[in-house]
Amino acid sequence: MSLKDVIHDIEGYQDIQREIAILKKYGYDHSIRRGQLDTILGMLHPKSLRLRVSEIIDETETTKTLRLVPVQGYLPPFQAGQYISLVVEIDGIVTSRDYSISSSPSQIGYFDITVRRVSDGFVSEYLLEETEQGDEFTSSAPAGNFYYNPLIHGRDLVFVAGGSGITPFMSMIREVTGRGFDRRIHLFYGSQSPDDIIFGQEIEDRSRRHANFTCTTVISEPPSGYRGHTGFITGRLMKEVLGDLTGKMFFLCGPEAMYAFCRKELEQEGIPSRRIRVEMYGPPKNVTSCQGWPEHIAADTEVSVNIKDGKSITVRSTEPLMNSLERVGIVIPSL
Numbered sequence: 001m002s003l004k005d006v007i008h009d010i011e012g013y014q015d016i017q018r019e020i021a022i023l024k025k026y027g028y029d030h031s032i033r034r035g036q037l038d039t040i041l042g043m044l045h046p047k048s049l050r051l052r053v054s055e056i057i058d059e060t061e062t063t064k065t066l067r068l069v070p071v072q073g074y075l076p077p078f079q080a081g082q083y084i085s086l087v088v089e090i091d092g093i094v095t096s097r098d099y100s101i102s103s104s105p106s107q108i109g110y111f112d113i114t115v116r117r118v119s120d121g122f123v124s125e126y127l128l129e130e131t132e133q134g135d136e137f138t139s140s141a142p143a144g145n146f147y148y149n150p151l152i153h154g155r156d157l158v159f160v161a162g163g164s165g166i167t168p169f170m171s172m173i174r175e176v177t178g179r180g181f182d183r184r185i186h187l188f189y190g191s192q193s194p195d196d197i198i199f200g201q202e203i204e205d206r207s208r209r210h211a212n213f214t215c216t217t218v219i220s221e222p223p224s225g226y227r228g229h230t231g232f233i234t235g236r237l238m239k240e241v242l243g244d245l246t247g248k249m250f251f252l253c254g255p256e257a258m259y260a261f262c263r264k265e266l267e268q269e270g271i272p273s274r275r276i277r278v279e280m281y282g283p284p285k286n287v288t289s290c291q292g293w294p295e296h297i298a299a300d301t302e303v304s305v306n307i308k309d310g311k312s313i314t315v316r317s318t319e320p321l322m323n324s325l326e327r328v329g330i331v332i333p334s335l
Contacts, residue, residue, distance in 0.1 A: 015150040018182055046076055046141050049084070053135045054110065059198050062117040063164065064128055065102065069110045071136060078142030080105050080171040081251075081279075085140040086113065090126050097123045100167040100279075101142060102199075104174035114198060116164040122323050146253070146279040148172060148183070153249045153277075155183045158242065160233055160262050162190045162254025166198050168279060169253060173203070177210045186242060187215040188233045190258060194219060194226070216241050233258075235265035245269055253279040287318050 051068040059065055069075075083100045103112035118124045146168055148157070159169045166189060176183050191197045197217065207215045218229040218237070229237065239245060250266055252259050259278055266276055287293060301317040307330065315324035 015155060015182065049075070049139045049141060051111070051137050051139055053131060053133050053137075056131070056133060057112075059114060060116075060196055062128075062196070063114060063198050065112050065114045066127065066131065067103075067110050067112050068137070068139075075108060075111060076141055077108075078105055078111075079147035080175045081147035081168040082142040082144040083168070084111065084113065084142055086123075087138040088123055088126060090122065095123065096140075098144075100144075100171065102167040102170045104171055104178055106175060106178055114164065114167045114170075116198070120319055120323060144279075146251070146277065154247065156248045157183055157185045158238070158245075158248050158250045159185060159187045160190075160250060160252045160254070160258075161187065162233075162258035163192070163196070164198065165252075165254030165258070165279070167253075169251070170199050170202075173206060173213060177206050177213055182212075184212045185214075187213070188218065188238065188241075189215060190218045190220065190233050190254065192219070192221050193223065233262055233265075235269040238265075239269065245271060248275070250276045251279075252276065 050071040052071050053066050054069045055067040057065040057067065078101060081100070083098045085096045085098050087094065087096045099113035099115065101111050102114045103110060115124055115127045117128055159172070161169050169187060173185060173187070175181070176185060187203070189197065189203070194200075194217075197203075203215050207213050216229060216237070218231065218233050219226060220231065222228070222230045235245075242248070245266075248271075250271060252262055263276060263278070267273070297317055299318050302314050303317050304312050305315055305321070305324070306312050307325075313324065313328050315321070
């Protein structure tokens with residue numbers, strides 16, 4: 001048996017061939033850059049990027065998209081689902097946060113990052129309230145492993161998003177529907193209210209135009225008279241909408257509570273852990289309700305944190321430690 005025969009027997013090989021053909025159709029002919037290896041490597045894998053805000057798009061009352069273009073040169077390619085670590089300076093404190101790229105990889109002229117206001121959010125508040133068109137930031141190159149692999153993930157994909165966890169999925173959805181990849185996607189999107197749904201109109205439009213993309217929205221705190229799905233994204237709901245769940249690949253992205261709940265629901269439906277991929281967004285909304293939280297410590301309890309150089313700071317027990325440290329000028333890189 002030849003190597004060629006073995007390769008053709010690998011499950012997913014034909015999917016990769018099809019996607020390579022599509023990428024060749026819309027991609028760039030690198031043969032014209034022959035002999036420029038170092039230059040090309042620098043473009044594809046830069047250590048950092050300098051980005052300018054070219055546009056600010058209002059998504060919801062609490063969410064905006066920042067469209068970032070290169071100050072000079074080119075943006076490196078990325079996989080739909082990856083993120084950049086954005087460096088910001090706030091009141092003399094330099095820190096960073098990771099934001100998924102919500103634009104499609106086919107949009108080579110800009111990166112979109114979509115920012116939602118977070119309670120006690122040190123950086124999100126600054127980006128939403130202080131950032132203006134023309135502002136410049138430094139970021140990392142695209143990173144992360146939360147992306148689709150045609151060799152092992154198959155073509156039947158289920159995305160489960162909560163709140164701003166929609167952002168990496170939006171990049172994937174835009175790429176699949178925009179480039180015509182042969183994948184089926186069903187999105188379960190959990191939101192507190194209809195007004196909090198990010199990209200709602202675009203999701204509706206794309207699901208109407210593309211037969212291989214469908215969406216089920218679930219509202220946890222519905223207004224009076226709401227007629228759609230309410231409550232939480234359960235295994236029963238997934239089976240009701242999709243039928244047999246066997247063979248599907250599940251991608252979860254959202255708050256820790258949603259991730260824990262949905263993962264348990266899928267496991268109860270017999271989905272093995274190897275068929276579940278996870279990207280968590282932020283700390284628990286109410287950490288005091290999490291398993292293992294000490295009963296004698298209230299949400300407003302303050303504690304002392306001793307730092308390596310001998311300093312001691314007072315912090316709220318429910319605030320993420322990274323946020324508390326940043327407020328006193330101690331920065332922990334996020335990437």
